[in-house]
Amino acid sequence: MPPIIDDSKCTGCGVCAEHCPQDVFFGSEIKKTPVIAFPEECWHCYACVLDCPVPEAIRLRTPVPMMLSYR
């Protein structure tokens, strides 16, 4: 479920947890990998990915109910 953090890359800087408008990372502590406490409340605004200073430390996965229908 969105978002997904790569433990081996994340520095625990806390930026994603500070910026998330929905407080998906509620309960996170600085210097630790953030906890994804409420993944189902992600709005897919992408702020956490855009603002993370470490390349590929955090990414989103689109939940299946939100898959686009196309041809």
Added chain:
Amino acid sequence: MTHIIMAGEQMEADVLVIGGGPAGLMAAIHAAESGAKVTLIDKANTVRSGSGATGNDHFRAYIPAFHGPDMEPVVKEVAKSQAGWTRPQSFVRTWMKTSFDIVKMWDDWGIPMKHEGRWEFSGHTFPGKPFTTLKYSGQSQKPILTKEAKKRGVKIVNRVTAFDLITDHGISGAIGVHGREDKIITFSAKAVVLCTGGCVRLYPGPTPGWMFNRADSPHTTGDGRAMAYRAGADLLNMEIPMRWAGPKYFAKCGKATWVGVLRDPRDKPVGPFVTKPDRIYGDPISDSYKGLFEDYMKTGKGPVYMDCRGISNEDYDYMMHYMKHEGLHGILHHFDEEGIDLRENPIEFMTYEMTTRGGIHYNEKGETSMPGLYAAGDEYFGGISAAATFGWIAGGKAAGFAFGRDAPSKNAGKESSEALKNLVREMRNRKDGPSWQEINVALNQVMSDYIGPTRSDTLVEAGTAHLLRIKEKARKDLVAKNQHELIHCLEVLNLLDVAEVIFAAIKERKETREKYIRVDHPYKNPAFDEKVLVCRKGPEGPLTEWKAIND
């Protein structure tokens, strides 16, 4: 479980701004520039909060160098648009007159308002009609506005949700609840500007099991409308529905940035305006006919696709650039995940859920019906340009008001703060009872079943009774296991108040007009011509009153 006590804290300012979206940040910037001591509180973090969190790309504006010296054609066009059709022309005129100043300010601060060095207008436009939406690159608008506010000495308090205005001796501030600590803060102020954004999560969204999948930010839950209502201010046009449309199932989408043609499954364009992708127009059929996608599905003719096939390379790059600036990285990432290429794959569109078009009754000075209380932005929907423009105006006016009065007495807000403390304590210490989700889902059901697209007296009657029972349960039984859930509980209480007002307004407007439909009154009632419906709190629930449009 430990017993939660809730600590108290006090803060003071001349002007208190509630909500730090583009409207609130512009209000704070102007009030501070005018010399006021300004505090801004935000439920999230102003760097990325609200519906403009990661960007927008269309800014309604009159630019003399582009439009020529006559502003009136632009005023008339905006007054007919989705953002202007329920507003008086005088309001739209002030908006357009001020818009260029705001555009220049934003450009100076580093929000790129030009495309390749020139003013570029596209999207939301009908062939042959004046252009009104300036293309801009808004991805960094929130961090930039936050920086400008701080530069002017605005004190920003993040992760605090305002829940009630202080009304002893006139508007004197607000009470907020911290989203991460068990703490209640009393903000005393001489003037208050409400800028809490839209009213999301009233109706079930496109994926009811995935509640936060919404076009606008799901953490904007009509808090300003509910606070204003409880304080005694007027709400306006609450019965008029508003709907968005966009890619099916992925709601954070921004429709007008898509450069394609809306077509049926046999590739026939569904509208008369465009037959090949054209970046200047997009496909404006869905601007004037948001229910299109739903109607095609209901009649079995659907689905309808946004078809970008045949787009030029240059227009494709243009579209991709602006999708990023409209904050659509999420859906762009999904294209990558699924191997979707807009040059080859038509994407199904749908009509999203309803919300209310109406909101706090604020005029072109940002004044509400209560002295000292101002409002701006999506407290009554208008989009990003209205938010920035009327935020700016309201902030200046609020500062002026604050200079003319004394600070509220030290005791102001004591009673309301105690009442809120008790309510919150109960929700935090209760062991069993409904969660905020239960109440939110129950509310969504009532909204769509009783005052969805089909509205009538008997439905309103039954729905109101059910809503009031849910509301009573919520007040009595809601359980919040932590501060995060506590904020959601407060949001749900606000949504319930807003819902009650919408029910009352629908009950009163017994007619069919424009986008407002009553199946039991399928005609326009001339008695309501040139009038608007205002709601305010009475001793036993919402009161309604018809007013002349310009009052």
